[in-house]
Amino acid sequence: MMTRPCDALPPVRGSYTPDAALNDLVWFRAGGPAEILFRPADVEDLATFLFAKPVDTRVSVVGVGSNLLVRDGGIPGVVVRLPGSFGKVTVDGTRVTAGAAALDANVARIAADAGIAGLEFLRGIPGTIGGALKMNAGCYGREIKDIFVAATAINGTGGIVTLQPADMGFVYRKAQVPDDLIFVGAVFEGERDEPAAIRMRMNKLVEDREASQPVKTRTGGSTFKNPPGHKAWQLIDQAGCRGLMRGQAQVSEKHCNFLINTANASAADIESLGEEIRARVKANSGIELEWEIKRVGVPPSAERSK
Numbered sequence: 678m679m680t681r682p683c684d685a686l687p688p689v690r691g692s693y694t695p696d697a698a699l700n701d702l703v704w705f706r707a708g709g710p711a712e713i714l715f716r717p718a719d720v721e722d723l724a725t726f727l728f729a730k731p732v733d734t735r736v737s738v739v740g741v742g743s744n745l746l747v748r749d750g751g752i753p754g755v756v757v758r759l760p761g762s763f764g765k766v767t768v769d770g771t772r773v774t775a776g777a778a779a780l781d782a783n784v785a786r787i788a789a790d791a792g793i794a795g796l797e798f799l800r801g802i803p804g805t806i807g808g809a810l811k812m813n814a815g816c817y818g819r820e821i822k823d824i825f826v827a828a829t830a831i832n833g834t835g836g837i838v839t840l841q842p843a844d845m846g847f848v849y850r851k852a853q854v855p856d857d858l859i860f861v862g863a864v865f866e867g868e869r870d871e872p873a874a875i876r877m878r879m880n881k882l883v884e885d886r887e888a889s890q891p892v893k894t895r896t897g898g899s900t901f902k903n904p905p906g907h908k909a910w911q912l913i914d915q916a917g918c919r920g921l922m923r924g925q926a927q928v929s930e931k932h933c934n935f936l937i938n939t940a941n942a943s944a945a946d947i948e949s950l951g952e953e954i955r956a957r958v959k960a961n962s963g964i965e966l967e968w969e970i971k972r973v974g975v976p977p978s979a980e981r982s983k
């Protein structure tokens with residue numbers, strides 16, 4: 678692959694890694710590398726990079742890749758991954774402030790320990806707060822929108838932006854915000870309850886998930902959004918896709934809106950299995966499934982434009 682030299686990029690205190698494997702950083706454990714992986718030292722370092730980068734630099738951001746399918750040719754340009762230093766979580770009254778790299782499950786646990794209810798659902802989402810904000814992540818009837826107070830992000834030219842609820846454009850599994858925004862943190866609001874009661878609800882949620890979803894496999898979570906009035910898994914099941922395989926990618930037997938990398942599936946196997954499902958569901962029910970998983974990057978043969 679043609680990799681742009683890192684010295685064409687502004688000096689940073691964090692690290693640049695050229696041709697960085699991403700497959701260990703995403704849940705599917707499949708797909709190609711980042712042309713350059715950038716781990717900023719802190720918010721100021723990220724802002725400086727975005728301000729000073731050459732204008733034609735493509736910048737994207739990954740969390741822990743629990744909703745990502747990275748194509749086999751990798752991701753051109755600079756891929757930002759916020760390190761643990763962006764993962765601080767603090768509590769003030771019934772408010773929780775979390776850095777964008779904080780794991781949702783940790784935020785849920787810290788809220789529970791502090792006697793703040795309403796954030797339990799985050800325990801079931803295996804991503805970061807940055808990914809949860811972008812995806813309006815949710816489960817068991819609650820989503821980010823319901824607890825959101827404000828978020829802070831850096832825009833494509835390094836400016837700090839504060840977003841109020843009206844700025845987030847939350848819809849089902851999506852925040853309608855400008856593509857160049859990189860979230861660095863958010864404030865959430867819950868309500869008072871006994872830590873023991875909150876923990877009990879959280880544990881129940883984890884048990885229910887483990888019983889119904891292949892949460893301990895190489896997967897990207899729910900592959901398709903539920904179309905209005907329908908459950909994606911039911912449409913997939915009715916179209917006869919449960920267990921269907923393409924290469925080493927498989928439609929989960931346990932929950933057929935989940936695709937699984939059974940061993941060493943390529944991203945192309947996983948994506949074409951998804952497209953096969955879409956075609957079968959369309960033929961069977963007339964309904965077009967919409968991808969919930971974000972497919973990013975390029976196929977191996979594609980020329981990288983920078």
Ligand SMILES: Cc1cc2nc3c(=O)[nH]c(=O)nc-3n(C[C@H](O)[C@H](O)[C@H](O)COP(=O)(O)OP(=O)(O)OC[C@H]3O[C@@H](n4cnc5c(N)ncnc54)[C@H](O)[C@@H]3O)c2cc1C
Pocket residue numbers: 704737738739740741742743744745759777801802803804805806807808809810811812813814815816850858859860861890891892893896897898899971
């Ligand atoms: C087993 C399993 C179960 C799941 N269950 C659920 C569920 O119940 N409910 C649900 O909603 N989701 C679920 N998911 C999907 C996934 O966990 C969520 O979408 C999660 O919010 C993604 O977070 P992430 O950090 O992994 O983001 P990634 O997958 O890395 O990225 C997802 C998107 O967010 C963007 N992004 C990430 N960080 C930032 C940032 N700092 N600033 C701006 N954009 C950013 C990325 O560019 C990308 O567009 C599940 C996934 C798995 C594997």
